[in-house]
Amino acid sequence: MSLVPSAETRIPLGKSGLAVAPLGWGMWRFGGGDRASARRRVEAALEVGCTLFDTADIYGSGGERGFGGAESLLGEVLR
Template identity: 65%
Template sequence: MTTLRLSPEPRPLGKSGISVFPIAWGMWRLAGEDIAEARARVEAALDAGITLLDTADIYGCDTP
């Protein structure tokens, strides 16, 4: 097994001038009716330093 050492320092997001956490939270499939639960998850990610939230819905097949 290989260990990946990753600095938590923000990194530039392309040429946008925006700096983000080096790991993204893939939020695809974050769904449901409970807004408070969804908000708690997002706030927990932000509290952990995650600032790159990937909300794309194009990954994988969307069938049961």
């Protein structure tokens, strides 16, 4: 028996009607990297089944992107 859920496992996200992986990525420091590095990290997360990316509007690195930087960079990568 494995303690790690499989990549196919999904659980309800509250009452939203959405189902997500039971393990998410909190992106507090994500906004400070370059786009190529960010793309590699996001692709790796998607490959292992991550479907929940926590990008609160205050998340950022304090660098040039500042607050909201994680949301902004994730959006660029997923386009």
